[in-house]
Amino acid sequence: MPRPIRASFRLSALRHNLGVARRSAPKSRIWAVVKANAYGHGLVRVARALADAEGYALLDLNEAVRLREAGISKPILLLQGIFQQSDLEPVDRYRLTLVVHDFEQIAMLERARLSAPAAVCLKLNTGLNRLGFSGSQAHAAYRRLQESGRTAAVSLMTHFADADGAAGVAAQMARYTEWTAGLRAEATLANSAAILRYPETHAEWVRPGIMLYGCSPFADESAQALGLQPVMTLASEIIAVQELEAGDRVGYGGTFEAQRPMRVGVVTCGYADGYPRHAPGSNESNAPVVVAGARTRTVGRVSMDMLCVDLSAIPQAGVGSPVILWGDGLSADEVAASAGTISYELLCALAARVPQVEIE
Numbered sequence: 001m002p003r004p005i006r007a008s009f010r011l012s013a014l015r016h017n018l019g020v021a022r023r024s025a026p027k028s029r030i031w032a033v034v035k036a037n038a039y040g041h042g043l044v045r046v047a048r049a050l051a052d053a054e055g056y057a058l059l060d061l062n063e064a065v066r067l068r069e070a071g072i073s074k075p076i077l078l079l080q081g082i083f084q085q086s087d088l089e090p091v092d093r094y095r096l097t098l099v100v101h102d103f104e105q106i107a108m109l110e111r112a113r114l115s116a117p118a119a120v121c122l123k124l125n126t127g128l129n130r131l132g133f134s135g136s137q138a139h140a141a142y143r144r145l146q147e148s149g150r151t152a153a154v155s156l157m158t159h160f161a162d163a164d165g166a167a168g169v170a171a172q173m174a175r176y177t178e179w180t181a182g183l184r185a186e187a188t189l190a191n192s193a194a195i196l197r198y199p200e201t202h203a204e205w206v207r208p209g210i211m212l213y214g215c216s217p218f219a220d221e222s223a224q225a226l227g228l229q230p231v232m233t234l235a236s237e238i239i240a241v242q243e244l245e246a247g248d249r250v251g252y253g254g255t256f257e258a259q260r261p262m263r264v265g266v267v268t269c270g271y272a273d274g275y276p277r278h279a280p281g282s283n284e285s286n287a288p289v290v291v292a293g294a295r296t297r298t299v300g301r302v303s304m305d306m307l308c309v310d311l312s313a314i315p316q317a318g319v320g321s322p323v324i325l326w327g328d329g330l331s332a333d334e335v336a337a338s339a340g341t342i343s344y345e346l347l348c349a350l351a352a353r354v355p356q357v358e359i360e
Helices: 011-024 035-039 043-049 061-069 085-093 103-111 135-147 170-179 192-197 332-338 343-348
Strands: 006-010 029-033 055-058 076-078 097-100 118-123 151-157 187-190 232-244 262-267 288-291 294-299 307-310 322-326 356-359
Touching (some): 011 029, 011 043, 011 192, 011 356, 035 343, 043 061, 061 085, 103 135, 262 322
Parallel strands (some): 029 055, 055 076, 076 097, 097 118, 151 187
Antiparallel strands (some): 232 322, 262 307, 288 294, 288 322
16 A cells, blocks of 8 residues: 655646736736746646746756647747757757857857757846846847847846845846846846736746745745645655653654653655655754644654654544645745745655645
8 A cells, every 4th residue: 555645736726826926917928937847846737737828937958848748839948048059959949948148058059050040038147146147248148149140039037136035126127227228128037026026027028936836935925925825735644653751752863852741643754755854843943734634743853754743732633644744724835944944945855756646
């Protein structure tokens, strides 16, 4: 009999969250960001559920090919562009849109033999300082792309470093506006945080990512407050119950010590399933979990295949009781915050061994 752990994906929530993005940026077209296997949700599953998006954005060339071979015909944006000259053959064959962020990528395009000009998105580094052209390079790069004979259209792009934080987008927007003066091109600027808080960034295209999956891009505002619905629910069951006495310890290293007699439930879920090993389970701090519809806490260190939860205040819980690790009724944002990380990491870390089901 298989382990009872499972991940379910609510497709209606994906469509709902796309609607939130659409209402937040009503004049913009949408690149639905589906990188990293759609944040762990299943690349083709998510792309089909988000059929109302105007295009899809991802990093991996192989994932782009998977979408095309699955029958997805809408534009696909390669967020890091190409890495070697040979990448241009599938880019040309599958009609992919390229992000170009350095002059070597332009040189590869200039050397290419394409069956038709490629759509290209010129990336500017306005402050994140990862990828992109500086202000002094922007016009030269744009001109080379226009004159290369290899491009059908050149659009513009930047990425915000702190749209979800105190700094906001003002400084980067000022640089972008200055650097692109005189360039007539469509643009894609806004990530999830900017879509929700900074309408001045919306431009012709927006790039919702984490919000599509029902999590908040903000530490100070919940997904529920933003009108978002969780898509992924990671669930399992209690497989054993231990009756502890005061002084008994739980798990590797004994990081949790019972202060009084208590019941502890063993859940079949661990870090090999994608649950964060660093989630706290000490006497001082714990991660939230829902057992039999009641909120409780983890106790002890997360192991490879199991974790433990406090059942002391849930007398009705026992072997076979349902457990929600995150998702419906327990935000992945909250679980992630308790573990000192972000929901993006939890969702992307879902292990291949976890059975998956779709719910309309």
